[in-house]
Structures are given as structure tokens and as C-alpha cells.
Amino acid sequence: MSKGDKIIRSIYVYEKLWAKAKEEGINISELVNNVLEELLGDTGEMELMKLEEEIKKKRQELLTLEMKRQHLLKIQAEKQKERNREAELYKLMNEHLKLKEQTIKATTQDEINRMEKEQTKLFNEIIKVAGVQRGTPEFYTFAKLVNQGKIEDALNLARALWTK
Numbered sequence: 001m002s003k004g005d006k007i008i009r010s011i012y013v014y015e016k017l018w019a020k021a022k023e024e025g026i027n028i029s030e031l032v033n034n035v036l037e038e039l040l041g042d043t044g045e046m047e048l049m050k051l052e053e054e055i056k057k058k059r060q061e062l063l064t065l066e067m068k069r070q071h072l073l074k075i076q077a078e079k080q081k082e083r084n085r086e087a088e089l090y091k092l093m094n095e096h097l098k099l100k101e102q103t104i105k106a107t108t109q110d111e112i113n114r115m116e117k118e119q120t121k122l123f124n125e126i127i128k129v130a131g132v133q134r135g136t137p138e139f140y141t142f143a144k145l146v147n148q149g150k151i152e153d154a155l156n157l158a159r160a161l162w163t164k
Contacts, residue, residue, distance in 0.1 A: 011028070011032065013028070082162065085129060085162075086155065086158075086159070088129055089126065089129045089130055089155060089158060090151065090155060092122060092125055092126045092129060093126055093146055093151045093154060093155070094151065095122055096119060096122045096123060096126060096146060097149050097151065099115055099118055099119050099122060100119060100147075100149070102115055103115040103116060103119065123143075123146065126146060127139070127142075127143075130142060130154075130158040130161070131158070131161065131162065132158065132161060138157065138161055141157060142154055142157050142158065145157060
């Protein structure tokens with residue numbers, strides 16, 4: 001700032017302080033200018049603090065949104081897992097049904113025995129994928145539906161058991 005930028009103003013100072021300031025060689029005008037500059041110069045610092053606070057808030061919002069996103073992704077993955085499980089169960093039950101038809105068409109006892117073993121193996125896999133507890137009324141109902149070839153009904157029963 002140049003000398004032309006200055007204006008004359010009155011300030012009120014206690015006499016004792018004025019005298020002491022003169023003794024110490026303190027220039028009151030310079031002191032007032034420095035204090036005002038520091039006070040008013042802090043607005044940049046205040047602005048910085050406000051920005052930092054806003055950044056903190058935005059980070060917190062971002063964390064909240066990320067947590068919500070993770071939760072939704074988890075739900076989506078669980079639904080996909082259930083759809084995959086359903087598809088696998090459907091495929092296995094269809095294979096079981098085809099094997100049953102092939103067993104009926106089999107001509108030799110060796111073929112029949114081999115296919116029945118495969119059917120039993122496949123049925124155990126179906127029970128495992130379906131998650132049906134052996135010995136329960138649901139198990140017997142499910143097994144009956146699978147053996148009768150009622151795939152959709154068996155699948156619906158398995159879905160109902162999964163939601164329990």
C-alpha cells in the first residue's frame with residue numbers, strides 16, 4: 001500500500017498506554033495497520049477452515065453412500081446366488097427326470113441298475129442343492145414331487161423353504 005492509500009482517522013487510546021507506547025517506540029499507525037491486516041487477512045484462513053469442514057462433511061456423506069452401495073451390492077449378490085441356485089436345481093431335476101425316462105426305456109438289468117444308481121446320486125445332489133432336511137415332512141413332499149416329475153412344484157417348495 002502506498003502513502004496515497006492512507007486516510008486520517010481518530011482513535012481513542014488511554015493516555016498511560018499512549019505514553020508507554022511512545023517510550024517503547026511503537027508506531028501506533030503501523031500497529032493498527034498490522035493488527036487490522038492480520039484480522040482481515042484471517043478471512044482466507046477462515047475460508048480454508050470452512051472448506052476443510054465441508055470436505056469432511058462430503059467425505060462422511062461419501063462413506064455413507066459407499067456403505068449403502070455395499071449393502072445393495074450384497075443384496076444383489078444374494079439374489080443372484082439364489083437365482084443361480086434355482087437354475088442349478090432346475091437343471092438337476094430335469095436331468096433326474098430324463099434319467100428316469102431312460103431307466104424306463106432300458107432293456108437290460110445292468111443298464112437299469114446303473115441308471116438307478118445315477119438317479120440316486122443325482123437325487124442326493126438335488127436334496128443338497130435344495131437344502132431340504134432329510135426326514136422332515138417337507139423332505140417327503142419334495143421327494144414325492146421330484147419323483148413324480150413335478151419340477152415347478154418342487155422348485156416352488158424349495159423357494160418357500162429358502163425364505164424361511
